[in-house]
Structure formats: structure tokens, C-alpha cells
Amino acid sequence: MLWLSVFIPELSLQVALRGTLGHLNTMPLVLAEGPANRPLVHAANEAASALEIVPGMPVAAAQARAAGLVILPREVAKEQAVLRQLAGWLTQFTPMATLESQGVSLEVSGSLRLFGGLAPLARRVRLGLRALGFHAVLGVAPVPRAAWLLARMAHERAGVRMCRDAALLAARLSEVPLHHFDWPLASMAALSALGLTRVRDVLVQPRAAFRKRLGEALADDLDRALGRLSDPREAYIVPQRFDASIDLVFDTADAARLTRFAERLLVALEGHLRASGAAATAVALDFRHGRERVTEMRFGSRTPLRAASDWIKLIRERLAARPLDAPVIAIALRTESTSAWSGETQSWLPSHTTHRERWEGLLDRIASRLGSPCVFTIDAKGDHRPESAWAAAAHPAQPCARRPPQRITPHARPLMLLTQPKSLVTLDGAPQHRGALTLVAGPERIETGWWDGKPVARDYFVAVNRQHEVCWVYRDYRFGRQWFLHGVFA
Amino acid sequence: MASNVPGFLGTRSEPLAKPKKLYEYTVMSSLPRAAAGVVPVHAFPLHPNVFRVGERPTSAVAAQPSGFAALDRELPGGGWPCAGLVDIACDAWGIGEMSLVMPGLAVGLKAREAHALWILPPCAARQMSWVPYAPGLVAQGIALDQLALVRPPTVEEGLWCAEQALRSGAVAYVLIWLDGQRLPSLALKRLQQAAMGGGAAAFVFRPLASLDSPSPAPLRLALHAGAQGTLRVELVKRRGLPDGHAVLLTPRSMACLARPAAAVPSPAAWQPPRRRDVLDAFRG
Structure with missing residues (x-):
């Protein structure tokens, strides 16, 4: 087993600043949380920290220290959504990704060969996270809890913290401050009262006494970090929809x-x-x-x-x-x-x-x-009605099937069709379209479609006008006896 | 006809070994006669892009048959160019202007496994809307699965589509209808360059009024209707051959007009069938 932990330092700040393109980095900025009448600073960026604005102080006090302080609300739900999104993104590297408080842990022993080793994999993860708009630090260890603690340590000195040998875990973790464990505040107070601040301070204590004084949960958590206790994790399941x-x-x-x-x-x-x-x-x-x-x-x-x-x-x-x-x-x-x-x-x-x-x-x-309807393909259909003998499909549709072109009629068909036939005025019995039309071929009688509500009863002719334009006209002999222009032999 | 006419530079006597660069000719022509030796004018080597008048130039662009033998004889290279613009001017709507292009397009699509993009004229919502009719295209042998159509909202967008298509190298033929409007000044020049770069042929349909202004297209035709379904193709501009010749063609879709059927009634005399006749037919 080899675990790679991705720790997003200052997650709430990074999530809030993801909606900018780096414009706020030089301005003092804080995230506010707590009651609306007395909001507290949850996190402060570097420019704000330089003005001695620290998390926990009232926002009003922070405003007094920095003129033009940018205050953004902290949104916990959004942070959780981003974490899940990151876990989904990281699942491309391994099927076993598990959510942490401020990051994600990945089991990567099965993925090393595919990605060419640990260093190229870590590089891909970091570059990908940067493209997503996040800065991340990584830790690598044989157990997830240790990998996570090493990643949090790595934050203090940028880079990847790695310990691939389980036997060396105790030595590598000895410097880890206890507050990285995210233990309950009461336990942390008890530990600091005892003067215990780092893992090495706890490790020299008698085991049974530690367990009795500070509780089973803490002792087990420490054992998990040191690889003495198994640590089953639940894999994050990527949802179907993004x-x-x-x-x-x-x-x-x-x-x-x-x-x-x-x-x-x-x-x-x-x-x-x-x-x-x-x-x-x-x-x-x-x-x-x-x-x-x-x-x-x-x-x-x-x-x-x-x-x-x-x-x-x-x-x-x-x-x-x-x-x-x-x-x-x-x-x-x-x-x-x-x-x-x-x-x-x-x-x-x-x-x-x-x-x-x-x-x-x-x-x-x-x-x-x-826009999608502007691009389309056309296909011929086996129907005698001219307007039903073709179909248009807007672009992302499936391409029409590759088959030999079929003709269902021996009669001439125009190259251009009017989607709505245009009714023609008649003068002395002759239909007019840019001049009187002379019929030169036809009639081709089409009477069909009574079964699906779009019946036609037409006599089609090829007609020529004075400009020698060749048109496809029909006379509706059932419904009104009107002449219509339906196509041109372009 | 044209190849028999001796040009004023004379005819080329022997094939030349290899074309030289343009600067070599300029240097040579500037030399004194004694130093260069006497060069007969007809043997003077020519740059590939320079040709003698009346001589059919060896076209740098490959051509493919248009499907009309009479037209192929007149086109430089013996057919439609495989790359570049063909500027077609035509005012009438229904004299066989598309049928002129269809046979070559059908053969080209079949042979080259290529694709064609047609950019239809933009149409307002209340206007009559014309669409290419699939059964008619099938009758002309066009493979519909290799064809896509675009109806752009404006002429500018249509030109953008044409340029993208020509540049992409994925399209062999682009047909674009540019109605009436004044084009951006360099639009056609851009299309021509895109077509040469992408190795695609673009057929541009424009109104006859466009003949008044110059065009960057190497081939320019004007179409007029002739009697009995014929189409008069005037070669307004072509590379290497004299302009102004005209060819009379009969497009395939017009074949029905060449031999008019005797039995076609006049529109006034045409009487639709009455129901009673049909019933009588059933009764015998």
C-alpha cells in the first residue's frame, strides 16, 4: 500500500479566491464567518497577515488595521462541494480516493506503473490541480493517516514529504505537531497542559497511561498514523453527472x-x-x-x-x-x-x-x-409526398446511414425545394412566377398520405417562365384548386 | 483552338530541363547580348507562373472533370480546379446553375471520400426558405452522408464558416451563396488564400452585378439561360486562355426540357380529375 495525500492549505481561502484571476493576491483579504452582528475572521491572506490580522479576531478589528480590507463570506457547503469535485478529479489516478478534512488521500500503489512512477504521478497531480485553480502540497506514506500528516507538514516547508518504509514512520512523524491531528479542543487543551506538543513527546509517554488519560480515540488515531492499527477507508464514488x-x-x-x-x-x-x-x-x-x-x-x-x-x-x-x-x-x-x-x-x-x-x-x-440548428444534414426518405421525401437533422445528430442512394420515382426532382409551397396567382388561367409559366412536363399525380393526417392530392408539372427558369409547380386538385410553386431546377 | 494561335513570343521549341528561379532570368536579360550569347526568343526559359499568350499553361493546380466535355475543353487544366475559388455569377434562380456543379461534385465526393459543406444564403424568418432537396441531390448522385449544410444568420458568419472549412483541410468542396450584399473588401481574397492553403475548391454563387467589380478568383463564369433548358456558360476569366468564350451546355436535370412531351396540357386547359371518373373506372 502506498498513499498519496493531497492537502489544500487554506482551503476556504483558495475556494473563495478561485473566483478571481489573481487580482486579490496583493490586497489584504479576510474570510468572515460567525454571527452577522459580530463576524469573526476565519482566514486571512498573506497581505492581511502582514498587517497582523489573525484568524479569530473580529472583522471590525481587522478593518481597523487595514484600510480597504476585502471581506468575503466563508461558505462551508461550497468548500465541501469543491472537495468532492477534487476527489472526483483525482479518481482518474486511482479508484481509491478518500475525502479528508482539507484534502483527499489516494491509494496509488496500483497506479505507479501506469503513470511512470511516483514522481511523475505527483507532478501530474500538482500540475492538474494548478490548472483547476488550486495550490496543493503532497505527502506520501504507507498508511493514509501518516501520508496526510506528512502532507500537512509539507505545507510548512513546501514540497513533497515522503516516507515509503513503514519501519521509519515513527521517526519521520516524530516532529509532527499534535494540532495537525484535528483532535477535539478539550483533548488539545489537556495535551498542552501536559506540555505535549509533538508526536515525539507523546511517544515517550507510557502507552497505557496515555490511553487511560486521553481516551481510546486519540490513542487509536495515533496508532493508525504509525501503522500499528489498520485503517480501512471508504472510497469516494464518482457521481454519474458532473x-x-x-x-x-x-x-x-x-x-x-x-x-x-x-x-x-x-x-x-x-x-x-x-x-x-x-x-x-x-x-x-x-x-x-x-x-x-x-x-x-x-x-x-x-x-x-x-x-x-x-x-x-x-x-x-x-x-x-x-x-x-x-x-x-x-x-x-x-x-x-x-x-x-x-x-x-x-x-x-x-x-x-x-x-x-x-x-x-x-x-x-x-x-x-x-448555434446547433444552423448546421444540419439532409437525407432522402422513402415517401411519395415531396415534403416528406426528405428530412433535415441538426448537427450533433447521428450521421445518416451509408447506403446506396435510393430513388423511389423515375420522375424529375428539383435541386431546391421551398419549405413552404408558395401559392401562385393566375392570369388568364396561367400561373405566374416572374412571368407566365408554360408547362413542359407532367402531370405527375401524387395522391397519398390520407392515413397520417397530411393528405396531398396534387398534379406536379415542370414549368418554364419567360426567363427560362425551370420550376416545379403543382395544382392542388382536392383542396382549392390552387397553383403552387414547390421547387426549382437550379 | 487556342493552342494553334502563335503568341507574340513564339512557341516553345523544346522542353526545358528545369525551371529556374525568377532572379536568374532577370540577371540574364540584363546581360549584354555578347556575354549572354544570342538567345532565340522562343527558347527563352519562362518562370512556371509566366506563360505565353495563346499557349495553354501547365496548371499548377490539379483539375478534375466537370462532367461536361464541352466545358472541360475550355477550362484550364481540363476541369474544375481542385483548389481555389470558382466565382459564378448568375441572376436567375432555376436555370441549372447548381446542376452545372453537381456532376463534378458527385464524382469528386465518390472518388475522394471527401466532404462538402454548403453555406446557404442567410434567410430572414418571413422570407421564403429554399433548401437543397435530398431526392434531387440523390438523383444527381451526391452522397448525402458526405454533405453538411449551414444556414448562417449573416453574410459575415457565412464567410467565416467558408474560411474555416477551406482552411481545415477536412473539406474538399465548399459551395457558398452570397446574395446581393456588398462583401467586405478582402473577403474573397481571404477565401481564395484559404482554399489554396487547405487544398479545397470553393464555388461562390453571386449575382451578375458582381461582374462589375474585380474578383481574386482564378476562374470566373457568368451563367445565362438558353432556350430549351440549355445553359450558356460565359468564361469571364480563366488563367492562360482568352476570356469571353461561351459554352452551351445541357445540365442533366434539364434533360426533360430538351425533348418536350407532346401531351403536356396548357395550364388553362388542365382539368383536375373528378371523383366520378375514378368511380367509373372501378365500375369498369
Whole structure:
């Protein structure tokens, strides 16, 4: 067993600042929590800490120390949602990911070979988390509790803390401060009253006495960290649907900024899809403008897509073509439909499939810029009624089946059809379309469709006008005896 | 016809070993006669992009048959260019302007396993909306699964689509209808460059009024209706051959007009069937 723990230092602060693009890093900023009439500082960023603003002090006191202090609310529910989202993202590296208080622990012994060893894996995790908008520190140990404690230690001195040998655990953990264990406050008070602050202080105490004075839970937790007690964990189950959002600190309608936030969500989506062995064929991006107004954009692809870089192309096109008219306060991304991932074929030769993919990609790009109904394919159907003899399908639909083209009639069919036949005025009995029409071929009688409520009873003719334009006209002999223009032989 | 006309530079007497770079010619022509030796003017080597008038140039762009032998004889390279713009001017709607392109497109799609993108003219909600009719296309031999259609909201978006498609290299044919409106000045130039870069052919349908302004397309046609379903194709501009020739074609969809059936009634005389006739037929 080998556990890799991902610790997100200052999780609440990082979650709140995820809705900015680094604009607030130089300004003093605190997160406020507690009762509305006397909010307390929950966390302070570096600029605020430099002004001696510490967690626990009233916000009013913090405001007195820093002019122009930025105060954001702490949202516990959002932090938990982000943690679950991170666990889903990290499940792409191993099926065993488990939630911690401020991070995620992964069992990676089975994944080392696939990812080329521990160092490349750790690198991938860190780079991926950075793309998601998080700074993380890692710890590695044979048991999860020890890995977690090492990760928290690593925060104090940046980097990866590692201990792969179970026998050396006690020595490596001896320096760990006891407050990293997140034990109850009463126990912590008792420990500090005894002058015990680090693991090594506890380890020299008589075991039975420690257990008796401070309780079974603490002693067991310490044993789990040292690998003396088994520590079964529950794996995080990735949900079927992906649904994540980012609340923007500064509302904006700028396409470039919105794209960067969307990119963070798409990286999370990519990890989620990798974790669940799926690929998405349709995603929806919601831009929330206020309490009520939401602009929803749907993006579809005929080929299932997984990579954030593929989706971001579509989103960039749409945002460039149709800029948002109101500032956005939150972005949410969810999957509309997913399908199984068939894997990527890797080849150094340009092949037919890549050509096909380029074609599909082009259509996706056009459809996402112009809107899906603007791109369509047409197919011939076996019906005698001209308007039912074809069908259009908007783009992300399945391509029409490859089969030899079938003709159900020997008669001439025009190349262009009017979706709504245009009624023609008659002059001296002759229908007029840019001049009097002369019939040159026909009649072709089509009388059918009485069974499905769209009956037709028509005599079709090929007709020519003075400009030698060849039209396809019909006379309705059942319903009104009117002449109609239905197509042109373009 | 054109190849028999001697150009003012004379005809090329022998094939040249290898084309030289343009600067080599300029250096040579600037040399004094004695140093360069006497060079007969017809043997003077030419840059591949320079051709003698009246001589059919060796086209740098491959061509494929258009499906009309008479037209192929007149087109440089012997058919539609495989890359580049074909600027077609036509005002009428229904004289066979699409049928002119269809046979070549059908063969090209079948042979090259390629794709075609048609960019239809933008249409307002209340306008009559025309769509390519699938059974008609099938009759022309077009493989519908290799075809996608776009109806852009504006002309600019249509041009954007065309450029993306031509650049992508995934599309062999782009058909775009540009109705009436004034185009952005460099729009066609951009399309031509995209088409050459992506190795795709673009057929641009524009009104006859567009003939008044120059076009960057290497091939430019004007279409007029002839009698009995024929189509008069005027070669307004083509590379290497004199302009202004016209060809008379009969597109396939117009074949029914070439031999008019005797039994077609006049519209005024046409009487729809009466129910009683049908019943009589049943009674015998």
C-alpha cells in the first residue's frame, strides 16, 4: 500500500479566491464567518497577515488595521462541494480516493506503473490541480493517516514529504505537531497542559497511561498514523453527472476572462470523465447574471469528447460570436449527455479517421458558434409526398446511414425545394412566377398520405417562365384548386 | 483552338530541363547580348507562373472533370480546379446553375471520400426558405452522408464558416451563396488564400452585378439561360486562355426540357380529375 495525500492549505481561502484571476493576491483579504452582528475572521491572506490580522479576531478589528480590507463570506457547503469535485478529479489516478478534512488521500500503489512512477504521478497531480485553480502540497506514506500528516507538514516547508518504509514512520512523524491531528479542543487543551506538543513527546509517554488519560480515540488515531492499527477507508464514488460551478468575485462580461473560468471547470470535467471512463457528447454552461437571469449555452459534439482543450475551442467560438450582454456572477458547467469512451488511437500516420475527426471537429466548431440548428444534414426518405421525401437533422445528430442512394420515382426532382409551397396567382388561367409559366412536363399525380393526417392530392408539372427558369409547380386538385410553386431546377 | 494561335513570343521549341528561379532570368536579360550569347526568343526559359499568350499553361493546380466535355475543353487544366475559388455569377434562380456543379461534385465526393459543406444564403424568418432537396441531390448522385449544410444568420458568419472549412483541410468542396450584399473588401481574397492553403475548391454563387467589380478568383463564369433548358456558360476569366468564350451546355436535370412531351396540357386547359371518373373506372 502506498498513499498519496493531497492537502489544500487554506482551503476556504483558495475556494473563495478561485473566483478571481489573481487580482486579490496583493490586497489584504479576510474570510468572515460567525454571527452577522459580530463576524469573526476565519482566514486571512498573506497581505492581511502582514498587517497582523489573525484568524479569530473580529472583522471590525481587522478593518481597523487595514484600510480597504476585502471581506468575503466563508461558505462551508461550497468548500465541501469543491472537495468532492477534487476527489472526483483525482479518481482518474486511482479508484481509491478518500475525502479528508482539507484534502483527499489516494491509494496509488496500483497506479505507479501506469503513470511512470511516483514522481511523475505527483507532478501530474500538482500540475492538474494548478490548472483547476488550486495550490496543493503532497505527502506520501504507507498508511493514509501518516501520508496526510506528512502532507500537512509539507505545507510548512513546501514540497513533497515522503516516507515509503513503514519501519521509519515513527521517526519521520516524530516532529509532527499534535494540532495537525484535528483532535477535539478539550483533548488539545489537556495535551498542552501536559506540555505535549509533538508526536515525539507523546511517544515517550507510557502507552497505557496515555490511553487511560486521553481516551481510546486519540490513542487509536495515533496508532493508525504509525501503522500499528489498520485503517480501512471508504472510497469516494464518482457521481454519474458532473455539475460544478465557480462564483466570480468580480462580475464580468469579458469573454477572455469567462473563458479562463470555463477552462477551470472543463479541466475538472476532463478528470471526472477520465475517472468514470466516459466522454461527453453534450455539455451545458450556465452564466448566471443575477438571482433570476441565466444565460444557458449548450454545446454538442457528434464524437464524444473528453479533453478540456477540445471543449474550450467550441466555447471560445460561441463567446466570440455572441458576447454576453450582462455581467456574469457565476459560471456552472454540467454534462448533458455522456457516452462510453472508446479510447484514442495513437498513430504517426495521418489516417482516414483523423480526416473524419477533422470534419466532425469543423462542424462542431461551426455549430457552437452559430448555434446547433444552423448546421444540419439532409437525407432522402422513402415517401411519395415531396415534403416528406426528405428530412433535415441538426448537427450533433447521428450521421445518416451509408447506403446506396435510393430513388423511389423515375420522375424529375428539383435541386431546391421551398419549405413552404408558395401559392401562385393566375392570369388568364396561367400561373405566374416572374412571368407566365408554360408547362413542359407532367402531370405527375401524387395522391397519398390520407392515413397520417397530411393528405396531398396534387398534379406536379415542370414549368418554364419567360426567363427560362425551370420550376416545379403543382395544382392542388382536392383542396382549392390552387397553383403552387414547390421547387426549382437550379 | 487556342493552342494553334502563335503568341507574340513564339512557341516553345523544346522542353526545358528545369525551371529556374525568377532572379536568374532577370540577371540574364540584363546581360549584354555578347556575354549572354544570342538567345532565340522562343527558347527563352519562362518562370512556371509566366506563360505565353495563346499557349495553354501547365496548371499548377490539379483539375478534375466537370462532367461536361464541352466545358472541360475550355477550362484550364481540363476541369474544375481542385483548389481555389470558382466565382459564378448568375441572376436567375432555376436555370441549372447548381446542376452545372453537381456532376463534378458527385464524382469528386465518390472518388475522394471527401466532404462538402454548403453555406446557404442567410434567410430572414418571413422570407421564403429554399433548401437543397435530398431526392434531387440523390438523383444527381451526391452522397448525402458526405454533405453538411449551414444556414448562417449573416453574410459575415457565412464567410467565416467558408474560411474555416477551406482552411481545415477536412473539406474538399465548399459551395457558398452570397446574395446581393456588398462583401467586405478582402473577403474573397481571404477565401481564395484559404482554399489554396487547405487544398479545397470553393464555388461562390453571386449575382451578375458582381461582374462589375474585380474578383481574386482564378476562374470566373457568368451563367445565362438558353432556350430549351440549355445553359450558356460565359468564361469571364480563366488563367492562360482568352476570356469571353461561351459554352452551351445541357445540365442533366434539364434533360426533360430538351425533348418536350407532346401531351403536356396548357395550364388553362388542365382539368383536375373528378371523383366520378375514378368511380367509373372501378365500375369498369
